Amino acid sequence: MGHHFELQKDIELAATPEEVWDAIATGPGIDSWFMGRSEVEPREGGRTRFTMAGQTEEATVTSWEPGKRFAYRSDPGPDGTFMALEYLIEGRDQGSTVLRMVQSGVLGDNWETEYEAMKVGWDMYLGTLAAYVAHFAGRSGAPVAAFRPGAGTPDQVWAAVAGAFGISGPVAEGQRARLTVDGLPPIDGVVDLAGLPTYFGVRTDDALYRFLHSGTDRGNVLVLGHHLFAADQDPARAEQAWQAWVDNLAIG
Known part of the structure; x- marks a missing residue:
């Protein structure tokens, strides 16, 4: 039986909202700090594709507000499991930005282990995002x-x-x-x-x-x-x- 969950993380980044948007809402930007390879169709209703270890997962863009909000939701699996991800961008003084990441959805039977892995894993990936925008902004990795x-x-x-x-x-x-x-x-x-x-x-x-x-x-x-x-x-x-x-x- 599926288990509904929600996970939220906030991080302050030494980058402008525009730089953060490029990092989280474009394929080359995501590839520069997240796992696997990503493609993003830049519009609400567009498709995203995430490929890792020979497997590709697709999702639909549910919100596209450049510089402010980007969200997508995966196609549901046969057992009803799915993932939804939302990024909220808020500019601050001195050119910094606060990014809020909200991941939600339905996990399968082993949901507790999966949830703990995601919670800690996001700390690493958001730390990598912070390093990317601080030291390699404007470059594709x-x-x-x-x-x-x-x-x-x-x-x-x-x-x-x-x-x-x-x-x-x-x-x-x-x-x-x-x-x-x-x-x-x-x-x-x-x-x-x-x-x-x-x-x-x-x-x-x-x-x-x-x-x-x-x-x-x-x-x-x-x-x-x-x-x-x-x-x-x-x-x-x-x-x-x-x-x-x-x-x-x-x-x-």
């Missing part, structure tokens, strides 16, 4: 994803990931982070998200690197969701290199 199911417990996974970046002891925002991935340029950046035991992020001059642990109840999956902004980027090559890296990461 190419999303790069990799997955390792059954990677290990959160403690095991984060010890391995942090160690690979040369970090020992507690992980904190502001720490230097360096990593070499075979076939890619060296990474030299700073920890900008430290939401352990669920997520971890590193920002460099030309990329946002994001690592997410699904939790034990969801298969101990280590998910990599990066966004590359370099002019000479090769997303397909980078995705292959990151998948090989995560497959071979020593965890345990």
